[in-house]
Amino acid sequence: MGQPNGRAAGKSRGGAVNRDRENMNAQEQTDWYEARFGRWESGMNGESKTPLHSLRKAAIGSFARTGFPSTREEEWRFTNVAPIARVPFVPAVSAEIPRLERRDVERFLFAGLTSHHLVFVNGRFLPEYSSLGELPDGVRIESLESALRRDQGEVLRHLARYAPPDQGAFPALNAAFIQDGAYLYLPDGAQIEEAVHLLFIAAGDADPLLLTPRNLIITGAGCRLSIVETYHAVRSSSYLTNVVSELLVGEGTVIEHDKVQAEHPHAYHVGTTQIVQHKASTVVSNSIAVGGSIVRNTVATLLAEEGSHCTLNGLSVATGNQLIDNHTTIDHATSNCTSFEMYKSILDGASRGVFNGKIFVRKDAQKTDAKQTNKTLLLSDDATIDTKPQLEIFADDVKCTHGATVGQLDDEQVFYLRSRGIDEVDARDLLTFAFAGDVVSKVHVEPLRDRLDVLLHERLRQGRVTGIE
Amino acid sequence: MLSITNLHAGISGKEILKGISLSIRAGEVHAIMGPNGSGKSTLASVLAGRETFEVSEGTVLYQGTNLLDLSPEERAREGLFLAFQYPVEIPGVSNMYFLKTALNAIRKHRGEEELDAVEFLALVKKKSKLVEMDQSLLNRPVNEGFSGGEKKRNEIFQMAVLDPKLALLDETDSGLDIDALRIVAEGVNKLRGKENAIVLVTHYQRLLNYIVPDFVHVLQEGRIVKSGGKELALLLEERGYDWIKEETESVGSA
Numbered sequence: 001m002g003q004p005n006g007r008a009a010g011k012s013r014g015g016a017v018n019r020d021r022e023n024m025n026a027q028e029q030t031d032w033y034e035a036r037f038g039r040w041e042s043g044m045n046g047e048s049k050t051p052l053h054s055l056r057k058a059a060i061g062s063f064a065r066t067g068f069p070s071t072r073e074e075e076w077r078f079t080n081v082a083p084i085a086r087v088p089f090v091p092a093v094s095a096e097i098p099r100l101e102r103r104d105v106e107r108f109l110f111a112g113l114t115s116h117h118l119v120f121v122n123g124r125f126l127p128e129y130s131s132l133g134e135l136p137d138g139v140r141i142e143s144l145e146s147a148l149r150r151d152q153g154e155v156l157r158h159l160a161r162y163a164p165p166d167q168g169a170f171p172a173l174n175a176a177f178i179q180d181g182a183y184l185y186l187p188d189g190a191q192i193e194e195a196v197h198l199l200f201i202a203a204g205d206a207d208p209l210l211l212t213p214r215n216l217i218i219t220g221a222g223c224r225l226s227i228v229e230t231y232h233a234v235r236s237s238s239y240l241t242n243v244v245s246e247l248l249v250g251e252g253t254v255i256e257h258d259k260v261q262a263e264h265p266h267a268y269h270v271g272t273t274q275i276v277q278h279k280a281s282t283v284v285s286n287s288i289a290v291g292g293s294i295v296r297n298t299v300a301t302l303l304a305e306e307g308s309h310c311t312l313n314g315l316s317v318a319t320g321n322q323l324i325d326n327h328t329t330i331d332h333a334t335s336n337c338t339s340f341e342m343y344k345s346i347l348d349g350a351s352r353g354v355f356n357g358k359i360f361v362r363k364d365a366q367k368t369d370a371k372q373t374n375k376t377l378l379l380s381d382d383a384t385i386d387t388k389p390q391l392e393i394f395a396d397d398v399k400c401t402h403g404a405t406v407g408q409l410d411d412e413q414v415f416y417l418r419s420r421g422i423d424e425v426d427a428r429d430l431l432t433f434a435f436a437g438d439v440v441s442k443v444h445v446e447p448l449r450d451r452l453d454v455l456l457h458e459r460l461r462q463g464r465v466t467g468i469e
Numbered sequence: 470m471l472s473i474t475n476l477h478a479g480i481s482g483k484e485i486l487k488g489i490s491l492s493i494r495a496g497e498v499h500a501i502m503g504p505n506g507s508g509k510s511t512l513a514s515v516l517a518g519r520e521t522f523e524v525s526e527g528t529v530l531y532q533g534t535n536l537l538d539l540s541p542e543e544r545a546r547e548g549l550f551l552a553f554q555y556p557v558e559i560p561g562v563s564n565m566y567f568l569k570t571a572l573n574a575i576r577k578h579r580g581e582e583e584l585d586a587v588e589f590l591a592l593v594k595k596k597s598k599l600v601e602m603d604q605s606l607l608n609r610p611v612n613e614g615f616s617g618g619e620k621k622r623n624e625i626f627q628m629a630v631l632d633p634k635l636a637l638l639d640e641t642d643s644g645l646d647i648d649a650l651r652i653v654a655e656g657v658n659k660l661r662g663k664e665n666a667i668v669l670v671t672h673y674q675r676l677l678n679y680i681v682p683d684f685v686h687v688l689q690e691g692r693i694v695k696s697g698g699k700e701l702a703l704l705l706e707e708r709g710y711d712w713i714k715e716e717t718e719s720v721g722s723a
């Protein structure tokens with residue numbers, strides 16, 4: 001922190017770097033973002049003096065020190081982000097928000113979720129297409145930008161505390177360009193009936209864009225909340241979504257967090273969801289990834305206080321040259337917590353999957369019960385998966401299991417269905433769908449579950465994964 | 470209806486069926502008995518179209534067409550049904566959805582209208598009563614977590630819904646309690662008619678008290694070594710299989 005972070009260099013070199021140049025080297029990569037940061041900063045009107053901006057400055061400094069990770073780092077062994085690193089993405093913070101037709105937004109909304117939906121285009125809140133809904137006393141559902149304007153102190157008590165910038169290059173890059181996102185605050189006892197939908201749309205055709213939405217969800221004790229994050233594009237030129245969501249879960253609070261990543265097939269998506277759970281809280285996280293070219297999705301939860309439970313589910317559906325990497329961490333920091341994790345992949349074409357599931361059971365975390373499963377269905381000979389369960393257990397009175405399977409559809413099941421008159425391809429689709437359904441059925445938000453059913457029926461056809469257009 | 474001639478089949482070079490000939494006409498019930506590992510299930514699988522078994526010799530005619538040319542699903546649509554000895558569990562696929570898909574595929578093939586949800590439900594209600602199938606099993610994933618007996622009952626329930634012409638029941642009686650056995654037998658007897666034929670693979674004479682066969686065959690080491698009427702089953706119950714072996718060996722050496 002506090003490093004004088006190349007502002008001057010940024011200003012002078014800002015326009016000079018050739019954006020179309022491929023293969024920026026490591027120094028040029030960090031210089032590029034520092035320069036963009038400097039440019040943005042220089043256009044600020046007073047904001048550069050705020051505590052928020054100090055946070056950003058520390059973050060860009062942190063990013064400049066580390067740069068993008070390489071496959072030499074254990075955490076990135078299977079996921080080469082060089083194709084991301086060498087593109088000079090322009091942070092969308094100061095770019096104009098492209099105008100969207102109503103139908104471009106509406107097709108991504110849910111008819112069954114009308115009360116609270118926040119629409120973000122290139123990471124920026126779009127009030128005209130959003131609905132904040134009727135809210136119980138003290139509850140806030142708003143854009144992060146407006147929350148910061150209203151009461152920066154309140155927001156900064158939590159912002160970047162749970163997913164700090166020094167966690168890695170991508171959280172740092174996100175924090176450097178924090179501008180907007182969703183802010184949800186639920187005081188003790190607040191229960192939100194209908195799921196809150198956060199819709200992120202990548203749009204426009206100018207420049208390779210860096211989108212850095214930042215979501216902050218803070219709940220008190222005894223709350224109930226479902227959040228649906230969905231990612232889509234009406235844009236076909238290159239972009240990187242680098243999102244961070246932080247969730248603080250109060251005592252006895254129950255949260256469902258669903259994320260559907262359906263980015264453009266040429267897009268890059270790096271997402272971090274960091275959850276901190278207080279006493280006797282329950283979190284169910286369902287993470288569904290179907291889009292993107294290189295995707296790294298991190299879901300981490302800290303079971304900070306006794307008696308909490310988390311369920312982390314994931315489903316990746318990929319084909320072509322897609323790479324979908326899921327990293328999860330469940331940190332059993334204290335006793336009597338349970339965790340259940342099931343991540344599944346359906347891989348076709350020459351697609352690649354990565355699963356890394358860390359479970360830490362700390363010394364004091366007696367009576368931990370943790371179960372992790374990773375299952376992969378390979379629909380083609382060229383698809384591959386790298387899977388790595390990583391259990392680190394420092395307590396003795398615990399129950400921890402993990403298992404991974406990789407394979408094709410079960411011939412006996414296929415034959416059983418065919419022996420009843422069902423076409424071979426239909427039988428295969430039925431079984432593939434059932435494989436996915438295992439995760440989809442865990443989504444309790446009905447309009448989303450219905451949408452996922454349709455989406456998966458479209459994607460899983462004729463015994464294959466079809467690409468999204 | 471079904472005419473098997475000199476059928477040889479095996480798996481990865483190992484011959485299991487070593488020349489089976491068997492003729493089944495509409496309206497008949499045949500029982501196939503024989504020691505463990507003699508090839509009864511293999512025969513049933515080959516007839517149902519299991520591709521893991523290679524047919525090296527012989528012909529199978531079913532209603533005048535070459536059965537071996539048809540895919541498993543085509544055979545099913547032509548009215549062949551195999552109740553599996555070990556029904557597989559299919560997590561994530563509901564029994565009802567599966568059966569509706571199957572029935573409509575078959576109906577479509579027959580040129581009949583597909584059933585809508587309401588019609589299908591009515592049919593299911595009727596047939597599940599027939600085999601006294603617990604309603605709660607219908608909405609569960611296919612066979613997942615079913616007890617041995619429940620799986621067998623589910624096979625018979627599917628048979629009742631799909632209404633086959635030729636039903637092959639592979640040890641459907643094994644693992645059934647007395648009441649279930651009676652219920653399954655009643656279900657099978659209801660299917661029995663001039664147009665249908667049934668092949669029962671069983672180890673026990675008991676089932677044949679409920680479903681009286683027209684013919685009993687003994688399959689041993691991949692061959693049908695003896696055929697007879699229903700009294701043959703009683704004889705087997707009493708004397709086991711060894712005497713047949715001795716008989717065939719002495720015939721062979723004579």
Ligand SMILES: Nc1ncnc2c1ncn2[C@@H]1O[C@H](COP(=O)(O)OP(=O)(O)OP(=O)(O)O)[C@@H](O)[C@H]1O
Pocket residue numbers: 480485503504505506507508509510511512521554
């Ligand atoms: N997939 C397979 N791979 C190798 N051998 C097999 C396979 N399936 C069957 N066999 C062998 O073929 C022989 C006949 O098996 P089959 O299941 O047909 O016997 P069965 O008469 O049905 O016996 P049971 O009364 O025990 O059900 C056995 O020796 C068995 O081990």
Ligand SMILES: [Mg+2]
Pocket residue numbers: 509510511554639640
């Ligand atoms: Mg058998």
